[in-house]
Amino acid sequence: MNDTTNRNPLSRARDGYSSFFDTLRDRWATAPRWARWVVYLVLIVLAILLPADGVGSFMSPYTDWPTLLFFPIGGYILLAIGLNVVVGQAGLLDLGYVAFFAIGGYAMAIFGTKMHMSFWEILVVGVLLSAVSGIILGAPTLRLRGDYLAIVTLGFGEIVRIVANNTDYIGGPRGIGGIPHPPSLSEWTIPDNGFFDAIGIGGVQPLKYGALDGKPYYYLMLLLIVAAIIFAKRLENSRVGRAWASIREDEDAAELMGVPTFKFKLAAFAIGAAIGGAGGVVYASQSVSIIPTNFPFILSATILAAVVLGGSGNLPGVILGAFLVAWIPERIRGLQEYRVLVFGGVLVLLMIFRPEGLLPSRRRKAELAEGEGGMGGLGAEVGGPVTVAAGEVGE
Amino acid sequence: MSETAGVPAEKKTGTPVLELRGITMRFGGVVAINGLNLAINEGEIFALIGPNGAGKTTVFNVVTGVYRPTEGQVVFAGSRIDGKKRYQVTKRGVARTFQNVRLFHNMSALENVMVGADAHHRTGLAGAALGLPWHRREERDGRAKAEELLEFVGVARRMEETAKNLPYGDQRRLEIARALATDPKLLLLDEPAAGMNPTEKEELQGLIRKIRDTGRTVLLIEHDMSLIMGISDRIAVLDFGQKIAEGLPAEIQTNQRVIDAYLGVPADAS
Ligand SMILES: Nc1ncnc2c1ncn2[C@@H]1O[C@H](COP(=O)(O)OP(=O)(O)O)[C@@H](O)[C@H]1O
Ligand SMILES: [Mg+2]
Numbered sequence: 129m130n131d132t133t134n135r136n137p138l139s140r141a142r143d144g145y146s147s148f149f150d151t152l153r154d155r156w157a158t159a160p161r162w163a164r165w166v167v168y169l170v171l172i173v174l175a176i177l178l179p180a181d182g183v184g185s186f187m188s189p190y191t192d193w194p195t196l197l198f199f200p201i202g203g204y205i206l207l208a209i210g211l212n213v214v215v216g217q218a219g220l221l222d223l224g225y226v227a228f229f230a231i232g233g234y235a236m237a238i239f240g241t242k243m244h245m246s247f248w249e250i251l252v253v254g255v256l257l258s259a260v261s262g263i264i265l266g267a268p269t270l271r272l273r274g275d276y277l278a279i280v281t282l283g284f285g286e287i288v289r290i291v292a293n294n295t296d297y298i299g300g301p302r303g304i305g306g307i308p309h310p311p312s313l314s315e316w317t318i319p320d321n322g323f324f325d326a327i328g329i330g331g332v333q334p335l336k337y338g339a340l341d342g343k344p345y346y347y348l349m350l351l352l353i354v355a356a357i358i359f360a361k362r363l364e365n366s367r368v369g370r371a372w373a374s375i376r377e378d379e380d381a382a383e384l385m386g387v388p389t390f391k392f393k394l395a396a397f398a399i400g401a402a403i404g405g406a407g408g409v410v411y412a413s414q415s416v417s418i419i420p421t422n423f424p425f426i427l428s429a430t431i432l433a434a435v436v437l438g439g440s441g442n443l444p445g446v447i448l449g450a451f452l453v454a455w456i457p458e459r460i461r462g463l464q465e466y467r468v469l470v471f472g473g474v475l476v477l478l479m480i481f482r483p484e485g486l487l488p489s490r491r492r493k494a495e496l497a498e499g500e501g502g503m504g505g506l507g508a509e510v511g512g513p514v515t516v517a518a519g520e521v522g523e
Numbered sequence: 524m525s526e527t528a529g530v531p532a533e534k535k536t537g538t539p540v541l542e543l544r545g546i547t548m549r550f551g552g553v554v555a556i557n558g559l560n561l562a563i564n565e566g567e568i569f570a571l572i573g574p575n576g577a578g579k580t581t582v583f584n585v586v587t588g589v590y591r592p593t594e595g596q597v598v599f600a601g602s603r604i605d606g607k608k609r610y611q612v613t614k615r616g617v618a619r620t621f622q623n624v625r626l627f628h629n630m631s632a633l634e635n636v637m638v639g640a641d642a643h644h645r646t647g648l649a650g651a652a653l654g655l656p657w658h659r660r661e662e663r664d665g666r667a668k669a670e671e672l673l674e675f676v677g678v679a680r681r682m683e684e685t686a687k688n689l690p691y692g693d694q695r696r697l698e699i700a701r702a703l704a705t706d707p708k709l710l711l712l713d714e715p716a717a718g719m720n721p722t723e724k725e726e727l728q729g730l731i732r733k734i735r736d737t738g739r740t741v742l743l744i745e746h747d748m749s750l751i752m753g754i755s756d757r758i759a760v761l762d763f764g765q766k767i768a769e770g771l772p773a774e775i776q777t778n779q780r781v782i783d784a785y786l787g788v789p790a791d792a793s
Contacts, residue, residue, distance in 0.1 A: 359652050366651035366658065367641040367665070370630075374638045377627040384587055386613035386642025386705050395648055491629045494685065 142481055149487060175350055179343045180328025190461040194342030198414060200454035202349035203407055208434045208450035209356045209443065210403025215432065216441035217360075217369060218396035219376030220270070221278040223428055224285025227265075228258045228401040230423035232408020234292060237304035237418050247310035247337075251409050258405020259398045266397035270390060273379075285428050293420040303419030310348070310413050312336040337413075345414045352410060356403050357443060363399070364443075372396060373491070437478055439485030448486055452478075539598075540565040540740050541586065541617075541709055546595035548581050548764075555581040557764040559595070563709070568731060568741045570751045572775075573761035574785050579744045580622055582761075583711050586742075587619050588612040600708060613642055618707035620698040622714050622744075628687035632678055632697050635686050636669035639704030672700040676730060692723040699730070709740045716747045728754050748786070752776065760785060 156164075177183070184193025207229060214222045235254035239245040245253070269280045293301050313335035324330035334347050363369055371392045374382035383389045412418050430453055438449020457471045478486070484493045539562040548556040556578045563569045571579050584590045586597055588609040597605040604612050618639070627635050644665060650658040673679040676696040681689055686697060695715055702710060712731070716724045724747060731754055735741050745751050751758065752772045759769040762784045768775055775781055 362652050362654055363648070366662065367637075367644055367646055368648060368651045370634060370638050370641060373630055373634070374627050377629060378625055380589075380609075381621070381625040381627070382638065383609040384589070384613060384619060385639050385701060386610050387638065388608075388610045399648070491685075494629045494687075 138481065145482070150490075153490065172354070176347070177327055177329065179346055182328050187455070188458060191458055192342055194346050196342075196455075196458055198342050198345040198349050199411055200458075201451055202346055202353060203411055204431060204434055204450040204454040205447050206349065206353050206356060206407040206410075207404055207431045208438070208446045209353065209360055210400045210407070211431050212435050212440065212443065212446045213360055213363070213403070214396050214400035215435055216446065217364060217372040217376075218393055219372070220393060220396060221274070221281070222397075222400065223278050223282035223432065224288075224425075225281075225400070225404055225431055226423050226425065226428040227281075227285045227288040228262060228404030229408040229411070229427070230288050230292065230420075231258045231261050231401075232405030232410075233412040233418050233422065234298060234304070234408070235405070236409040236412035237307045238298060240308045240413070241304055241306055244308075247308070247409075247413050250413075251406065254405050254409040255402045258408070259402040262398040262401025263394060265401075266394045270393045270397065282425070282428075285425055289420050289423050289425075292423070299419075301420060303417055303422075305417035307412050307416055307418065309337040309339070309416075312338075339416075342414075345410070349410055352406055356406070357447075359399075360403075360443060368392065368395070433475065437475065437485060439488035441491070442485070442487055442489035445485050445487030445489075452486075538565050539563060540600055541742070542596075542598040543582070543586070544596040544598065546582075546585060546592045546597065548578070548585055548590060549593045554764050556585065556592075556761075559761075559764070559766055561759060561766065561769075563740060563742055564757075565708075565740055566735065566738070567756040568735050568743060568754050570743045570745060570755040570758045571761060572745065572751060572758060572785065573767075577761040578764040579761055580713055581764075583619055583713055583742075583744070586612075586711065587617055610642075613705050613707075616706070616708035617711065618702035618705045618709075619711035620695070620702055620713055620715060622717070624691075624694045624698055626686040626694060626698060626701070629685060631683055632673060632686055632689065632693075632700075633666070633669050633682040635697060636672055636700045636704045637665050639701040640665040640668045642705040669700075669704060672703050673697075675703070675733070676700045677726070692719050695719065696727075696730070699734075703734065703739075707739060709742060710734060712741065712743045712745075714744055714746065716745055716750055724750055 159167075179194040179197055181193070187193060188196050207225065210228075211222065211225045214220050214225070232254045235257050236247070236250050239250045239253060240247070265281070265284050269277055272280060292298060292303075298304055312333075315333060315336055318324050318329055318332045318334065320331040329343075332341070332343050334344050337344050337348075371382070371387045371389075374385070374387055375389050375392060379389055415422075431450070434450040434453040435446050436449070437453065438447065439445025453475075456474055457467060460467050460470055463470055541561075541563040543559050543561040546556050546559045546561075547554065559578075559582070561582075571582060573579055581590070585592050585605070586599075588604065588607050588611070591606050595605070596603055599612075599615060599617060604615060604617070607615075627638065630638075644661045646655075646658040646661050649655070670679065670682065673682045676699050678689070678693050678697050678700065681693060686694065689697060695718070699710075699712070699715065715731075716727055719727060728750055731741055731743065743751075743755070755772055757770065758772055758775045760767050760775060760778075760781045767784060768778045768781045770778070776786070
């Protein structure tokens with residue numbers, strides 16, 4: 129019965145961790161409504177206090193902590209939430225997700241500098257534009273399955289960047305400078321008294337978007353993240369989420385049970401794209417100038433790594449994954465040229481420790497264990513039933 | 524064995540709900556179905572039998588839109604459905620189960636059936652994301668319907684369990700519940716008794732009758748002769764893609780061609 133005791137320490141640690149989080153998840157699943165709201169509230173308060181100097185001195189000794197919280201940390205989290213809709217929920221492998229981030233960024237830059245639209249208008253336009261480009265990319269390609277879709281999206285990511293690089297109207301390789309910041313909503317200052325000073329946010333103007341203080345941008349990002357979480361979570365718990373899950377499990381059977389699979393896959397693509405676009409708009413509004421190399425393939429890969437590492441399909445996991453992937457390289461800046469090596473090593477270790485991700489959803493975990501998973505679970509469908517034909521001919 | 528078994532086909536309403544007109548289905552050189560004509564009447568339990576590879580499953584695949592027939596037409600409730608998308612065929616009222624169980628294995632039994640119930644739900648992305656009232660109502664109704672159907676097929680006590688953890692017989696019944704959730708006029712069952720023990724087969728017979736009694740038509744592929752003879756109103760026999768006989772159970776049992784091609788020994792002799 130107790131064969132776990134003989135196993136190596138790694139497996140034991142893994143089992144311990146696993147059962148701890150299983151318990152936690154079950155508790156959460158059965159927790160009463162008010163208890164959940166208390167947890168949400170605590171999390172939001174913590175998130176608001178996060179940029180405090182005291183936290184920053186430990187978390188980020190090398191870089192300005194609030195700016196880091198805005199991007200990459202906040203930015204990666206938002207992008208990971210968006211990509212998780214595509215990869216984790218609908219099971220479609222998108223290797224060019226950065227394209228939508230770029231489209232949002234360029235929307236902010238172009239409409240901000242050339243048409244003098246305000247940030248809030250551009251946020252709406254940018255999100256719509258990204259969603260439409262998601263549909264344009266998805267409409268012809270979502271009929272492809274697995275590996276083919278991955279290749280086409282990879283190409284799309286590259287095409288967007290290369291087009292930006294070669295279009296003089298948007299600055300070519302020099303990009304676009306002088307992007308306006310969001311208009312300040314209020315000059316209101318958090319009182320500089322003992323209490324707020326003690327918790328580290330005294331004297332902050334949270335709604336004034338200037339050049340120096342990173343905190344207001346972080347709060348803006350936080351707002352988008354919370355909105356994206358609510359949006360994604362509601363979809364997950366509705367017929368839309370059920371349809372995505374059924375597509376992931378057996379696309380042919382889903383279609384035969386009345387699920388218009390193509391429409392739902394397209395919707396996942398559009399929603400993922402819209403969230404990525406929102407990230408791009410906010411990112412560009414803070415950074416004054418953007419260039420095509422802000423949107424490399426490696427960013428798509430990193431966000432995908434965040435999703436997989438954290439636990440594809442499970443929002444808390446995905447957020448944790450994005451946080452780690454964004455934060456670790458900054459935290460170990462002191463290692464200088466060994467930084468990337470150590471970061472890579474940490475990722476490898478985490479995947480050995482938790483191949484199913486740090487906080488996977490129960491269903492996802494099962495899919496991976498079945499071996500329909502791996503990249504298959506992400507859309508490559510290795511070993512799964514390829515068509516009804518193949519599934520039905522045999523006895 | 525039961526009262527319904529003896530009810531002659533003529534007593535049914537007699538309007539065909541499904542008609543196959545000259546269906547031929549070729550896969551490269553293989554002719555899986557060859558010029559098949561078939562009419563299934565409303566409210567009957569119709570069995571499709573024949574040796575392995577005769578083309579029975581292919582008939583289901585053609586009817587449900589998995590394949591577009593090489594030749595011929597499929598008419599359901601008065602309009603053609605060949606060439607329609609699979610989910611559209613389902614929405615019009617044809618649902619099926621699979622010869623090899625194809626549940627959504629890692630979803631709970633309840634969720635599996637709710638996917639079927641969603642077939643007629645209208646909530647879009649906005650409704651779901653904003654939690655609009657009609658979305659909540661649909662969600663509630665879908666759940667109630669799913670629970671009711673799980674009760675109906677006898678899997679209710681396991682509804683929170685992951686589908687793949689159910690015993691085989693329950694998985695088959697769950698598949699039936701999922702198909703029923705799409706509210707079909709015509710239900711296609713592909714070897715529903717395969718892998719079931721005699722008690723389960725007995726229950727399945729009762730279940731199929733109950734389904735018919737709720738006003739649905741059942742088209743059934745099965746190898747178990749006592750089950751077939753026990754519940755079918757009419758039977759068609761396929762061999763090498765062609766219909767070699769059609770009629771009442773008693774006629775099929777004594778048909779010489781059927782005995783030669785499929786039954787081997789006359790069924791009543793065994
Ligand atoms: N997608 C397909 N491609 C090629 N051949 C097929 C395909 N589907 C069915 N067949 C062939 O059609 C014939 C009938 O198969 P099937 O309908 O599954 O038989 P049954 O269900 O009666 O056992 C078989 O010879 C089978 O190999
Ligand atoms: Mg078959």
